[in-house]
Amino acid sequence: MLVEITDAVIPAAEIVAEIKAGPDGAVCVFDGMVRDNSRGRKTLYLDYEAYREMALEEMRGLAGEAVTKFGVRDVALVHRLGRLQVGETSVLVVVASAHRGAAFDACRWLIDTLKKTVPIWKKEQFVDGAVWADGEPFPGGIGLPKALEAKAQSADGKPFPSEIGLPEAPDESGNENGRALLDNPPFAKNAEDGAPGSVRSGRPGAGK
Amino acid sequence: MGRRSVEMDLAEGTSVTGLLALHRSFGKAAVWDSIAVAVNQEYARAEDVLKDGDEVALLPPVSGGCGVRNEYAG
Numbered sequence: 716m717l718v719e720i721t722d723a724v725i726p727a728a729e730i731v732a733e734i735k736a737g738p739d740g741a742v743c744v745f746d747g748m749v750r751d752n753s754r755g756r757k758t759l760y761l762d763y764e765a766y767r768e769m770a771l772e773e774m775r776g777l778a779g780e781a782v783t784k785f786g787v788r789d790v791a792l793v794h795r796l797g798r799l800q801v802g803e804t805s806v807l808v809v810v811a812s813a814h815r816g817a818a819f820d821a822c823r824w825l826i827d828t829l830k831k832t833v834p835i836w837k838k839e840q841f842v843d844g845a846v847w848a849d850g851e852p853f854p855g856g857i858g859l860p861k862a863l864e865a866k867a868q869s870a871d872g873k874p875f876p877s878e879i880g881l882p883e884a885p886d887e888s889g890n891e892n893g894r895a896l897l898d899n900p901p902f903a904k905n906a907e908d909g910a911p912g913s914v915r916s917g918r919p920g921a922g923k
Numbered sequence: 924m925g926r927r928s929v930e931m932d933l934a935e936g937t938s939v940t941g942l943l944a945l946h947r948s949f950g951k952a953a954v955w956d957s958i959a960v961a962v963n964q965e966y967a968r969a970e971d972v973l974k975d976g977d978e979v980a981l982l983p984p985v986s987g988g989c990g991v992r993n994e995y996a997g
Contacts (some may be wrong), residue, residue, distance in 0.1 A: 747989030769964035770987075794987060806988045826988055834953055834961070835987030850984030853959045859939070860967045867974070
């Protein structure tokens with residue numbers, strides 16, 4: 716199985732050619748491209764970012780699950796990051812199988828599931844502004860139940876001192892959909908300050 | 924929250940839920956209601972308890988692939 720996250724152009728034709736083997740009766744290809752418009756606005760380009768190592772691991776899991784779940788012979792799953800221009804391939808899903816039904820089903824399941832669970836985000840740059848795409852709601856089992864969050868507190872219930880707490884996000888960011896967490900790109904490819912987008916926990920007093 | 928990463932000292936036994944509850948006042952409520960949490964790069968459950976050295980990531984709804992929500996394109 717070929718599973719990759721890349722910063723370069725995805726060689727779609729080569730990947731499709733290489734996956735084909737004797738037992739296959741069908742190869743189903745989904746080539747996801749950057750469209751020139753979104754919700755009535757003209758798109759200039761898209762910037763994709765990922766929580767890279769986790770995204771790759773999730774993609775590997777999906778590829779393996781597709782083989783098991785649909786009984787297809789092989790899968791290639793490649794996602795590109797960085798700035799993509801209109802018409803370029805952002806994601807490629809290729810499924811090789813003895814029969815077309817399983818190939819179609821696995822291909823559809825792979826792209827639909829990837830879009831909901833793999834930690835990759837895109838910022839849409841329009842002629843007249845930019846916005847982080849809304850994204851798909853997390854499926855049950857991944858998102859967190861709201862009621863639990865609202866009632867919870869730390870084990871001993873004491874607030875953390877201000878120097879430990881996280882800084883308050885600015886109210887206005889200029890981002891059209893006002894999503895404070897996304898004021899900055901969520902994850903950089905090569906963040907130097909530890910794992911991207913993360914916090915580290917430690918026992919009280921541990922690290923002082 | 925305006926930062927890519929931060930180190931935190933947490934009380935022993937703090938859960939994913941507990942960590943989130945401490946920070947709900949930052950930013951907009953809708954953001955907190957829509958995120959998922961990963962611990963050490965795997966999706967976590969609300970009741971999972973954090974331990975020393977864990978890497979916790981707060982993940983907004985993802986938007987990889989192509990097209991936009993509720994729309995199939997490409």
